[in-house]
Amino acid sequence: MDSLVTKAGKTGTRSPPATVLRIGVLVDRPDHLENWQLRIIDRILEDSRFCLASILVSPAPADRGKASKLLQLAFRLERSTLGRQPSYHPKHFSLADLPFEPVHSRVSGGSGQKLDLVLCLSDGGLNEPAIADLRFGEWHFSFSRHASAGADWFGYAGVIERSPVTEMHIEVRRDGAATDCILATAAFNTKFSAVRNGDFIKERAVTLLMRELRCLADTGGMELASPRPERKAAPSPPTGRQLARYAATLSRNLFARAVEAVQAKLGKDAAAWALYVGEGQPQDFDPRTAVPVTALGDEIRADPFLVEHEGQTYVFYEALEPGQTKAHIAVGRLIGNTLERLGIALKCDHHLSFPFVFRHDGQLFMMPETNQARRLEIWRCTEFPLRWELHSTALEGLSSADSTLTLFRDRWWLFTNISDFHAYEDHCSELHLFEVDGPDLKRVVPHRHNPVVIGSSVARNGGRPFEHAGKLFRPSQRNEHGIYGYGLNIMEIEQLDLETYRERCLRTIEPDFTPGLMACHHLDAAAGRYIIDVLPGQLPGSPR
Template sequence: MQDEQRALRVGLVLGDPNAARPDSARLVEILDDMDLVDLVCIVASGEEATSATSLMSSALALETAVTRQTARDVPIPGLHDRDILPADPGIVPDLDLILDDSGIPAVEELAGNAEHGIWRLSTVDPESGFHAAVTNAPVTPVRLWSFTSEEEGWRRIAETEFDTKFLASRNLLFQREKAVRFLTGQLARLALCEVPALEALPDEVPDDKAASVLQLPQYVGRVAAEAAVRSANTIRARMGGRPGRFCLRLAEGTALTFDPVSAVEFDAPAGSYWADPFLIAHQGAVHVFFEVFDYRSGRGHIAAGRLNAGRLHFVGDAIRTSYHLSYPFVFQHGDDIFMLPETSEGKRLELWRATDFPLGWTLHATAMEGVSASDSTLAKVGGDWWLFTNLCEDSFDDFCSELHLFRVDGPDLAEITPHPMNPVVVNSRTARGGGRVFQQDGRLFRPSQDNSHGTYGYGLNIMEIEALDMDRYQERLVRHITPREVPGTIGIHHIDVLDGQVIFDVRKR
């Protein structure tokens, strides 16, 4: 790592700092908190570039008005305490990088003022994500573009994907909020001398592919159908049905080889579902801990079971609280058995210790007070303990897009150090945890969820971790399982393995 002590001098170009988009205001707030960034705000004037026809723009505006999928403009944080510069090459000082959040073409004149030129997200376009929603794409691509004084035109330097929302107006807001952390992650990599984040790829225009007017009738019909399905599922749940329920399945093999189709299935009683199973051996028996979700209350709690001769025997409830619990990551450390369940609704991490295994537990430690974290997993790799978790800081309550990594002192969680490149993964297809981090044949793997196709828990990934330290994090996909390989399901999103037994969950319509 080089020059890690010097902050990047970053200029952020805004159209109107008194009436910024909420995602722009959030970007300013995050940049202010980044030790790696020294922020300068710049204001530009002019017309934004757009990719859509006037009819498509009118259709989006009408949908926004009818569905109220809009966000009120706000002043940027600390507006009156900032020196805001005009977008004049003669006034803007020498910078390392300029971020264009205005979409105004005249900003290109500032490229010579920054060593790394200008970066712009595709979500700056007012119709970004419209094409993905209109065509029912499984994901919406978000691209980061670069413009320098040495190159002709804009060049794509990084790209990610987020789940597509079925309403185009909502998809636009969602992509913009999610893109903020994608951008700040790329900034962290630049500050830590990863230049560029990806090989630059030439492209003609820095915007999303435009939707065709001819696709509008099909889109309207699909929106109506989706709204009807959601209403029907709400009624089904109230009448005792279990729309979108998860079931547990048991197979033999490893995470890389098991057959999800031939597995034995275990279903929950009426009015509930079972999900997020974890295995642990204790006194000669194999126990299973899993989420029990109650449709009536809309909350989950943790239950325990025992495996015997290929069957799951329900033992009883293990942990109940007044808030939702799931993802009961259970592990042994020394003579103690601990559990780190998801407690995002309680806005903190909670580590529980078994006092009368498997049903007796006491709260052992808490950490990250005030933070909503989901699907947290501890892993000891070499001599270091690592916490893998999914955080949510946006208005959509979406934990599926960002993987955050922390080095910790151990199960007590007394000392927590964030990875400098957090979030280390930003992508709806791979970020969210899907089970225990494990080693096999000298290789390190992380199960993760594929949250695409508008479905929570659509698919399961096995990611191989290729680099893990405080300087780098890198992983690659080695197995991907979706409903296409598992007939009769709409999702598969969690796995755990112990001594040749593989337990996982599937989702049904």
């Protein structure tokens, strides 16, 4: 399967890089900018590659779809209960000091110089003479047309239709083009609530937009996808019948979440991950051959990594005992399909998971997930397998998760999932890449176009990178259907350097290889065997 392709680093026709990209921003409600709009303006102002040259105000289009009173009421109710989020406070400007100006037939920055592009942060747009003056056209978001003054209905369709993911893209209008072209696309796990679904994607859209702007400033060129269908009338808001379907779906979702909360309070964790093992290699194993790992005790086991040591195979894994909320790293010896628990390998004041264990220069290291500590940590084994000491740290202050380190063609690469967020912390949507000096982490150089992958279906690491036939592969999670860790991908990395990153999906593993599974989100292999973790359950909305 190679239908799913992700890439970072544009290679289209390039002109000499501009020293500063002159940007205009177009809004239609200057007195009521949303959090995501404020963040975009703030990010532009903090980056020396950009000049916020003009803030334009355009009236809302007359043909914009009008929300019914029922939709407006439902939207306000959900916004006040499920969609509340803290206000964003800009660091680099005051809203009262922004120089708003009305749109004219031609636009320019404050000094009269032409703009390079205009970002439309609403459904408004420029006329053709104004677009003709823009070197890189007018950029707008696909979700901007799903709104009126009383409601925003972008997030409803994905929940009503039970879509595995909700897609958004950035479109570009250019002079002389009959249709809009797509600049960038990303898809995100559909949330249980329409308002949260829309808000979450708008927050992620900030990251996607800023990556594309940085790429444009650095390279001086854009690579546009094939034109999208010609713009039609604004998408219609949901009908009364669709809202009734949505209300029923939301009620079921809320009830399920309430049950999970009660179970957690009673010490009965609903997410009871377990381990399966089988014979095979990560690039071509058959998950139908996997069998449950037999182990004593009722702890929850996830994120397994295999280690060969003195002729035996060991499993390091995230362990969570019933009633606990903070996991630790445990280790056991794998004998056949039985796990002989040896004890706790690592325990900290913060939650630990994803114990990525690797060897270098005859030593054994572990890089567990420590995002609650807001830094990356590497531990060195001093007495196998239960004694470890802190060896190095990096990415101080950042919320990184599921990090892996790999030596490929004499260069060390750090793959990590960092959450760039205001209201919705999420480690499933952004893959960041760094070149490092190895386990010491004294040299950490970010990729030019971080995050190199954006989208919940492909971004999050799902296990140890592995080499095969001279190529590097990355297991990744497939977060869809509203489920964390629904499935797995095997991604082939086609180009890897500090300028460009490109990968493609070779195969997908869904939780259908054994009856009664809802998710499988992690893979590792050693000594001719593979190990995965699975979550028993049922896909929401599936027949019972």
